[in-house]
Amino acid sequence: MKTVLLFFILCVLAAWIPAWSSSPVYDASNESFPGWGAAPLPTGLATVTSTEREHRFAAGFPGQIGVFSDGTRTYVVRWVRTATRKLHPASDCLRALGYAVKPTPIFAEADGTHWGTSSARHDSEQLRVRERIVDAVGREWTDVSAWFWSATLGRSVGPWWAVTIFEPAPSKS
Numbered sequence: 001m002k003t004v005l006l007f008f009i010l011c012v013l014a015a016w017i018p019a020w021s022s023s024p025v026y027d028a029s030n031e032s033f034p035g036w037g038a039a040p041l042p043t044g045l046a047t048v049t050s051t052e053r054e055h056r057f058a059a060g061f062p063g064q065i066g067v068f069s070d071g072t073r074t075y076v077v078r079w080v081r082t083a084t085r086k087l088h089p090a091s092d093c094l095r096a097l098g099y100a101v102k103p104t105p106i107f108a109e110a111d112g113t114h115w116g117t118s119s120a121r122h123d124s125e126q127l128r129v130r131e132r133i134v135d136a137v138g139r140e141w142t143d144v145s146a147w148f149w150s151a152t153l154g155r156s157v158g159p160w161w162a163v164t165i166f167e168p169a170p171s172k173s
Helices: 002-020 052-058 090-096 144-152
Strands: 063-069 074-080 100-108 114-122 125-134 160-168
Touching (some): 052 063, 090 100, 090 114, 090 125, 100 125, 125 144, 144 160
Antiparallel strands (some): 074 160, 100 114
């Protein structure tokens, strides 16, 4: 019985660790949305009209969600005011839609940015998915969970931009 009580006390203490963090959690809830022109995106993208289903999904999201296209790739961009579990990896959505998702190595662009990547397959459709999150001072995450804990523990400055790119997978020759 003493072991169970000790375990319970340790769990309660562990749950309060974020409150004792020396860095305050950044709350950008009063920040105003800077517009899509401020997003870390290439120029010349066309806006994709949201469906009613996407509007329902975005309800309650602490920020803004936009979808854009260059004719080949689809960019889902989320501006996030505060740490939230409503920001999740693309693999979660893809699996829910019936895709088989496989993680692939982190991709480094020539400009030094890094992207978490995965491949997704549904019937004959194959996608390459890239995603990253960037904070207000330029730090980046390729993993949503790592970002969440950095933001929750006050180790990151918001608001944040989360960019996910969906594109046809390169064909294997």
